[in-house]
Amino acid sequence: MPTISPFTPQTGSAGSIAVIASTSASLLQLPFGGGSQIRVANSASIPTYMDFGASTVVASASTPVGIMMNPTSTQIFTFDTIATGTAGSKTQYVSVIASAATTTPIIFTRGEGF
Numbered sequence: 001m002p003t004i005s006p007f008t009p010q011t012g013s014a015g016s017i018a019v020i021a022s023t024s025a026s027l028l029q030l031p032f033g034g035g036s037q038i039r040v041a042n043s044a045s046i047p048t049y050m051d052f053g054a055s056t057v058v059a060s061a062s063t064p065v066g067i068m069m070n071p072t073s074t075q076i077f078t079f080d081t082i083a084t085g086t087a088g089s090k091t092q093y094v095s096v097i098a099s100a101a102t103t104t105p106i107i108f109t110r111g112e113g114f
Contacts, residue, residue, distance in 0.1 A: 004113075004114055005112070005113040005114070006113050006114070007037070007039055007076060007111055007112070007113040007114060008035075008111050008112050008113050009039070009109045009110070009111040010031070010035050010109075010110050010111050015028055015029070015030065015031050015107075015108050015109075016028075016105035016106065016107045016108065017094075017096055017105060017106050017108070018102070018103045018104065018105050018106075019044070019048060019096055019097060019098040019101070019102055019106065024097070025058050025059045025060070025095045025096060025097040026095070026096050026097070027055070027057070027093055027094075027095050028093065028094050028095075028096070028108065029055075029092060029093055030052075030092055030093060030094060030108060030110065031108065031109070031110045035110045035111045035112045036078055036079055036112065037076050037077065037078050037079070037110070037111055037112055037113070038076070038077050038079070038094075038108055038109070038110055039074065039075075039076045039108070039109045039110075039111060040069060040074065040075050040076075040077065040106065040107070040108055041073075041074045041106070041107040041109075042069040042070070042071060042072065042073050042074070042106050043072060043104050043105060043106070043107065044071060044072070044098065044102045044104040044105075044106065045071045045072060045102070045104070046071055046098050046099050046100050046102055047068055047069065047070060047071060047098070047099050048068070048069045048096055048097065048098045048099070048106055049067070049068050049069070049096070049097050049098070049099075050067050050069060050094055050095065050096050050106075051067070051094070051095050052077070052079070052093070052094050052095075053092075053093060053095075054092060054093060055092070055093050057093055057094070057095045058095050059095040059096055059097045060097060069106070076114060094108060
């Protein structure tokens with residue numbers, strides 16, 4: 001039977017983004033380092049929409065693509081091809097847009113576990 005380990009963040013691997021407008025998406029480069037998982041905490045009181053990919057990725061709230069994060073929620077995502085310090089076609093960025101403007105951050109932490 002597989003074991004379930006608690007989420008263990010990589011030291012210094014957190015990044016955050018504040019969605020200051022609902023008319024254009026904000027782009028964040030994901031933290032480099034070890035671990036194939038990203039913990040996302042939407043501390044805003046409004047829904048946000050995210051999409052992961054290369055530097056050209058763009059999330060949209062009017063025609064939602066990617067993943068909707070409920071207000072004040074946390075989710076962990078696992079990636080097979082997350083970047084480890086080099087560019088290329090690996091998942092390296094996240095694009096975030098909200099249903100309204102907010103300065104409350106969405107926090108991304110890299111690590112392992114659930």
